[in-house]
Amino acid sequence: MVLAKLWTLQQHFEGLPKESNFELKQEELPDPKDGEVLLEAVFLSVDPYMRPYSRMHLKEGDTMMGAQVSRLAALYGLEEICEIKAEETLLVNAAAGAVGTMVGQIAKIKGCRAVGCAGSDDKVSYLKELGFDQAFNYKTISSLEDALREAAPQGYDCYFDNVGGDFTSTALAQMKPFGRIALSGSISTYNNTAPHRGPSIHSHMILKQLRMEGFLVERWKHKHHDSLQRLLAWVKEGRIKCREHITEGFENMPASFISMLSGENVGKAVVKI
Template sequence: MKILRKIPFSNYFGKRNISAKAFIFRNQFEGFPKESDFQLTNEQLPSLKEGEFLAEAEYLSVDPYMRAYAPRVKTGKTFMGSQVAKILESKNPKFPAGRHIVGEFGWRTHTVSNGKPLSTGVPTAWLIPDIGDLPKSLALGVLGMPGNTALFGFLEICLPQPGETVLVTGAAGAVGSLVGQIAKIKGCKAIGVAGSDEKGKWLVNELGFDHFINYKSDDLRKKIKEYAPHGIDCYFDNVGGEISSTIMLYMNTFGRISVCGAISGYNETKPPKATLVQYPLTFNQLRMEGFIVHRWLDRWFEGIEQNKKWIEEGKLKYRESVTEGFENTFTAFVDMLRGGNVGKAIVKI
């Protein structure tokens, strides 16, 4: 991939033209994403019109959902994704110059936007509220979409009660690591499933999970029986597949399952097969519900404020896996898909 020379942004104001770098989605993925599926380009941006603003990216987010949603992205367009950006120039009073925003602008360094919501009602940009001395990058993690995914997706669907047992897959990721901690805050036992002993030590020793299961090396059934001898009450599912089918066999009557994702099958060329889940769903009278976090758009900042409060109280911890350099965004993306990140994966521009 050809790497373009980075031009100091201060130079842009000496010229009328505004330049931006962007990753263009060239080919729909076939199996695991390839570098050749993208093209790093340089493009000229138009001058601002009334109601528009110019934003410069400082951090980009890479997330599992991008792989699942990729078939919906048109080739020839900037690849999807959120970013923390600073407003450099504005002709829109709702987005004043100098403020930081989260923008749904994709993998690009600079964007001209009017800030209007999408047709679905999802905002294309929102102003980051006062988060004190906490890093702005957290607006892509615990104080943003992943944080609200964990908070609302777990509490509103699983309805955990003190003393219950909660199991989380993808437990060392941006969402799963928060779900387990929220379970502990609510007085539950938290069991995390992830793919390395290093991640397991982080979950147990630093985040306070009660137990960890390495799905690559442990006997899943044996470990569930050992760590949850009285069964599982709540399951937060990030992975799908055979692991999830197995976990459901050990759930208690009237257990609740919150389905956030199915990363185990995102890169498969053929639909993966797994044991039928209808048997445990029926016999144990389980409730299984999928969700998209934008269901709670009307409570978005409520979620951010709650997670911020827990951070300040020392009840909620976070970690970021940071990749330096815009040109390394694809590398960060595939590393995340392979499970190389611990906590939230981001790119620092």
């Protein structure tokens, strides 16, 4: 007999999730059938997508979704959506997170100029350690428009968007003609209790002939093996550095999830069982 612990969604989120939205349960697992294998989890992942997907795919009382192994979205967003080229200028927000840190480093490997923003001075310092050409703290600047212009006076060829909302409305005005925008996330809106309303983006999209596209990594699952090999090679060569924000204990998964949505992590947020 094997007993397993699980977190269930006790109540759908309204605004920022609370620990009371979750309930810790224990259940007996059935014996594995022919062709099945029983695995012990060592690390679990908490990710922004879990916030909107829980509303779309889970009923109250269901086991909370999550993964024991996660793939990097950065490579596909840059290569398949942005089609980034050497000497171009890239903007990425939430740049100190799991995806953002990879985006900036891969852009540098490809010979591009990388501009990132994050929510603390320590995170900005970390981005500069990773090789970002310019980085700023969006919480301490007086004007996002001015900060973006100062970081790249000639504008941006590519924009990797993890945030959405007002940030994107401001950034679009500083895209170069024929710029490409990869929509990876919209974390600024995940905890909204009412639909987000923002300025129209149509004039920028039309007059600058921009291309904006959302994506999910599973679109390129046929490339996962080769992509992983390339990423691992860059890590071994020291061209990509990885940092993990580790929380100890399965019982602390809700706290880790809430912390990640509040922007307290640097790098990938994981829970060590």
